[in-house]
Amino acid sequence: MSRLVLRGLTKAFGKLTVVDSVDLALEEGEFVSLLGPSGCGKTTTLRMIAGFLEPTSGTIEMDGKLISSPGSVMPPERRQMSMIFQSYAIWPNMTVEENVSFGLKLRKLPSEEVRRRTAEILEIVQMSHLAGRYPAELSGGQQQRVALARAIVVKPSVLLLDEPLSNLDANLREEMRFEIRRLHDEFRITTVYVTHDQAEAMATSDRIAVMNAGRIEQVDVPHLLYTRPRTRFVAGFIGRTNLVEGRLAAGEIAFDGFALKAAQLADRVPVEAGNRPILLSIRPQSMMLHRTPPDANGRPVLPAMVAERVYLGESWDYVVRPRDSGLRLRVAAPPLQVHEVGESVWLEMDPHQIAVVD
Amino acid sequence: MRADSVTALPKPATPARAGGLLDRLRNIEPVSLLWVVLIAALLFLVAAPLIKLFTVSFQAQETGAFTLSNYATAYGRQRYLDALVNSLTLGLLSAVIAIVLAVPMAWAVSRTDMPGKGLTWGAVLGAFVVPPYLGAIGWILLAGPNSGFINQAWRALTGAEEPLVNVYSFPGLALVIALHSFPLVFILVKAALDLISSEMEDAANIMGAGPWTTMRRVTLPLAWPAILGGFILVFLETIALFGTPAIIGIPARINVVTTQLWQFFEYPVRVEVAAAYAMPLLLVTVGLIAVQKLILGRKGFVSQTGKGGERRMVKLGPFRWVLFAWCAGVGALAVVMPVLVLVQASFAKAWGRGLALDNFTLRNYALLLFEHEMALTSVWNTIWFSAAAATLAGAIALLVAYLVNRRLVPFGEVLGFLCMAPFVIPGIVMAIGFYAAYASPPLALYGTATLLILAFTARFLPIAYANSQAAVRALHPEMEEAARILGAGRLQSIARITAPLLKKSLLGGWLIVFIVASRELSAAVFLVGPRTRTMSVLLYDLSEAGNFEVLAAFGGILLAITLVLVAIGMKLAGRDFMLRRE
Numbered sequence: 001m002s003r004l005v006l007r008g009l010t011k012a013f014g015k016l017t018v019v020d021s022v023d024l025a026l027e028e029g030e031f032v033s034l035l036g037p038s039g040c041g042k043t044t045t046l047r048m049i050a051g052f053l054e055p056t057s058g059t060i061e062m063d064g065k066l067i068s069s070p071g072s073v074m075p076p077e078r079r080q081m082s083m084i085f086q087s088y089a090i091w092p093n094m095t096v097e098e099n100v101s102f103g104l105k106l107r108k109l110p111s112e113e114v115r116r117r118t119a120e121i122l123e124i125v126q127m128s129h130l131a132g133r134y135p136a137e138l139s140g141g142q143q144q145r146v147a148l149a150r151a152i153v154v155k156p157s158v159l160l161l162d163e164p165l166s167n168l169d170a171n172l173r174e175e176m177r178f179e180i181r182r183l184h185d186e187f188r189i190t191t192v193y194v195t196h197d198q199a200e201a202m203a204t205s206d207r208i209a210v211m212n213a214g215r216i217e218q219v220d221v222p223h224l225l226y227t228r229p230r231t232r233f234v235a236g237f238i239g240r241t242n243l244v245e246g247r248l249a250a251g252e253i254a255f256d257g258f259a260l261k262a263a264q265l266a267d268r269v270p271v272e273a274g275n276r277p278i279l280l281s282i283r284p285q286s287m288m289l290h291r292t293p294p295d296a297n298g299r300p301v302l303p304a305m306v307a308e309r310v311y312l313g314e315s316w317d318y319v320v321r322p323r324d325s326g327l328r329l330r331v332a333a334p335p336l337q338v339h340e341v342g343e344s345v346w347l348e349m350d351p352h353q354i355a356v357v358d
Numbered sequence: 359m360r361a362d363s364v365t366a367l368p369k370p371a372t373p374a375r376a377g378g379l380l381d382r383l384r385n386i387e388p389v390s391l392l393w394v395v396l397i398a399a400l401l402f403l404v405a406a407p408l409i410k411l412f413t414v415s416f417q418a419q420e421t422g423a424f425t426l427s428n429y430a431t432a433y434g435r436q437r438y439l440d441a442l443v444n445s446l447t448l449g450l451l452s453a454v455i456a457i458v459l460a461v462p463m464a465w466a467v468s469r470t471d472m473p474g475k476g477l478t479w480g481a482v483l484g485a486f487v488v489p490p491y492l493g494a495i496g497w498i499l500l501a502g503p504n505s506g507f508i509n510q511a512w513r514a515l516t517g518a519e520e521p522l523v524n525v526y527s528f529p530g531l532a533l534v535i536a537l538h539s540f541p542l543v544f545i546l547v548k549a550a551l552d553l554i555s556s557e558m559e560d561a562a563n564i565m566g567a568g569p570w571t572t573m574r575r576v577t578l579p580l581a582w583p584a585i586l587g588g589f590i591l592v593f594l595e596t597i598a599l600f601g602t603p604a605i606i607g608i609p610a611r612i613n614v615v616t617t618q619l620w621q622f623f624e625y626p627v628r629v630e631v632a633a634a635y636a637m638p639l640l641l642v643t644v645g646l647i648a649v650q651k652l653i654l655g656r657k658g659f660v661s662q663t664g665k666g667g668e669r670r671m672v673k674l675g676p677f678r679w680v681l682f683a684w685c686a687g688v689g690a691l692a693v694v695m696p697v698l699v700l701v702q703a704s705f706a707k708a709w710g711r712g713l714a715l716d717n718f719t720l721r722n723y724a725l726l727l728f729e730h731e732m733a734l735t736s737v738w739n740t741i742w743f744s745a746a747a748a749t750l751a752g753a754i755a756l757l758v759a760y761l762v763n764r765r766l767v768p769f770g771e772v773l774g775f776l777c778m779a780p781f782v783i784p785g786i787v788m789a790i791g792f793y794a795a796y797a798s799p800p801l802a803l804y805g806t807a808t809l810l811i812l813a814f815t816a817r818f819l820p821i822a823y824a825n826s827q828a829a830v831r832a833l834h835p836e837m838e839e840a841a842r843i844l845g846a847g848r849l850q851s852i853a854r855i856t857a858p859l860l861k862k863s864l865l866g867g868w869l870i871v872f873i874v875a876s877r878e879l880s881a882a883v884f885l886v887g888p889r890t891r892t893m894s895v896l897l898y899d900l901s902e903a904g905n906f907e908v909l910a911a912f913g914g915i916l917l918a919i920t921l922v923l924v925a926i927g928m929k930l931a932g933r934d935f936m937l938r939r940e
Contacts, residue, residue, distance in 0.1 A: 005368060049845055051843075075842070075846075077844075077845045077846055077851075078845075081843055083843040085840060085842065089837050091837060092859070093859055106850075153810045250518060
């Protein structure tokens with residue numbers, strides 16, 4: 001049985017629909033990210049799951065029981081969830097230990113068990129030596145660890161995280177990503193993680209739900225989200241890509257100045273395809289440049305010319321133009337592979353890495 | 359395409375009914391009930407007295423029938439009309455003097471390298487803390503035409519017959535009021551000057567303006583809305599003031615609106631006429647507060663960009679000592695001199711004989727503390743009325759601020775509006791409203807502690823509300839949500855998280871209300887009964903009796919209590935807790 005099910009979940013503030021019929025199901029122990037630009041409705045969705053907001057329509061079920069519907073919302077305190085907030089919301093009037101043990105005491109556990117579990121979790125997040133400190137005496141990263149410990153120690157049915165790393169500096173953010181994933185692997189708590197940072201979502205999640213303008217565009221494992229984006233938005237939002245418009249006719253996809261065999265994209269091009277326009281997403285990393293015609297091994301190879309280049313340190317970023325075409329394609333190449341602007345090159349594509357998008 | 363791009367959902371495990379009735383009841387929050395309680399309390403405290411004031415002004419005394427005769431009586435005599443004119447003139451004059459006193463001080467503290475800024479702050483705080491009627495009594499001792507110390511010294515020095523200064527005059531009255539109310543201007547203007555970045559002045563300097571031209575043409579015009587705002591506040595404070603005009607004005611035969619209202623309350627009490635007569639005071643206040651809001655609310659004019667830019671102090675050279683002398687002089691006139699003569703008089707057998715060992719006595723204090731039948735009772739009354747009002751106002755204000763801030767109830771703004779409404783009602787007008795609404799049956803609260811506590815609560819609700827509002831707004835809602843998601847209910851998380859976090863600022867607000875309530879006179883004087891006299895009212899009674907030594911001793915007790923409270927407040931809530939701009 002799914003742990004958490006969102007069914008047609010919608011939230012409108014006045015005329016503004018912020019979350020628009022979102023469907024999502026989380027399995028027990030699954031880590032799912034809601035990923036999207038700011039204002040896409042991901043935090044609103046999370047706050048509805050937590051019970052802080054009432055849905056305008058649609059429902060939320062937990063373990064098969066209805067917990068949110070218009071007009072009836074089980075209050076947050078009865079949901080057995082826990083949440084990590086963007087501001088951490090560590091209570092400044094309590095020590096680290098008091099913060100962490102707060103939820104356990106509310107559950108009226110024997111004080112011996114409260115002490116044991118608090119000590120255990122502080123050990124796990126490496127905060128034991130700071131148990132007596134007040135939050136004002138902690139760094140941002142340490143506060144984050146307290147927030148994690150406080151949320152996990154109660155063994156929640158669902159753990160909610162609202163952009164928990166956005167207030168940390170870049171290095172710490174990377175460290176905490178792995179920390180969050182490590183804790184998930186250890187405790188297997190069903191988790192919903194809201195973020196606008198795709199690297200964060202990729203590093204932590206089992207599956208990612210990409211949201212845009214209140215709707216979920218695609219839910220997939222990180223790898224497929226990158227290699228098989230289904231919509232123009234997802235292809236553009238996750239990593240960089242070239243979106244190329246073509247026309248499908250008679251087993252061929254015709255582009256401006258060149259063509260691909262439809263058979264090479266057989267699993268992605270609809271069988272019943274007639275004469276119709278088609279949009280492809282081709283990642284810069286999926287193409288290669290050659291000085292001489294390569295042994296293509298059946299892959300499409302096009303003569304092209306280097307139009308622009310930028311050296312980024314970790315790679316070259318080339319913009320190439322296929323011969324007799326107005327298209328400009330972005331291609332990534334290793335740092336030692338140097339081509340001058342205006343040079344003729346051969347462009348090799350990998351059909352397996354080309355995605356067909358809406 | 360979209361349909362298969364999301365995970366297929368499992369079949370609903372429970373039929374998709376919208377929760378049983380029991381579930382729905384369990385999910386209702388208790389705040390709706392609270393809303394009803396609060397709106398009832400606010401209607402009782404704020405709306406009902408105002409409505410009653412309005413209706414009673416159109417009612418005949420005996421029959422309650424509709425009549426315009428109250429207005430005819432109230433505005434039918436030259437003496438009453440003169441009082442109206444006097445009030446307006448006095449308000450204007452006091453406001454002008456307060457501006458002249460305070461603007462240089464504010465500029466000096468905010469923008470220059472004048473020495474002794476701490477002392478200047480002390481003078482401002484002192485003028486704010488000393489109750490106005492005590493300052494008035496101090497000034498009678500200083501500038502009474504016959505035996506006032508200044509005039510005694512003047513005669514001794516010059517051999518002149520005529521007094522140098524006379525407090526029992528229109529300018530004297532205006533100066534004494536301004537010396538008490540200039541902190542209002544100081545606080546507003548300093549806050550505005552603090553926001554002006556040095557870069558604005560630099561921009562003028564680079565184009566060739568010297569420091570004086572810059573101040574005159576750039577800095578002061580930017581602070582202009584604040585100066586005007588301060589002017590309006592002092593004007594309103596003056597026309598609503600009772601104590602000082604009563605203590606100085608009545609002997610000087612200067613009749614103003616507030617003292618005239620007091621006379622309508624002398625036997626036989628004519629509430630209906632007083633209500634009609636209070637209308638201009640109410641209308642002028644409401645109108646000017648609206649104007650002031652408009653002036654201070656115009657963004658783009660008030661400079662808001664000061665935070666980023668560096669702020670350097672203007673170097674004044676030797677002139678800084680001139681400014682310092684100005685600030686010290688105002689401090690001496692407003693605080694040091696009146697307080698010194700009061701303390702001296704309180705320990706004197708005859709205050710006019712000045713400091714001398716054979717003139718020293720503790721008799722005045724002893725009389726008040728051990729023999730006077732009302733003195734100790736009034737101290738006790740003051741403390742517990744003020745504490746009760748501060749607690750009540752604080753509780754209402756906190757609950758309303760919370761409901762409004764967290765948007766927990768529909769029409770929360772109505773609650774907030776009612777909390778702020780007394781801000782535009784002069785205390786004396788509110789007192790007449792309370793008298794009209796609750797003094798006589800069915801409630802028959804006249805002369806009870808309840809009436810005074812309720813009136814104080816209503817009167818100072820805006821202070822408490824502004825304080826709670828700021829405190830609640832500063833508290834991140836996630837603090838509370840973190841407690842709720844971990845299993846604490848709404849009320850439990852308020853008790854365990856919100857309340858402890860707000861403790862300090864709420865305590866500060868409580869103390870402010872307590873302090874202003876403990877010296878309140880203009881409402882109290884209309885509402886006290888024989889057994890519910892407060893210190894301020896008893897002080898006024900003593901001033902009518904004319905025994906200045908005992909009066910000064912009682913003032914000393916009042917001042918000592920106030921100082922202890924202010925000291926506690928500073929310790930708990932920060933040095934500037936009384937002077938923060940609301």
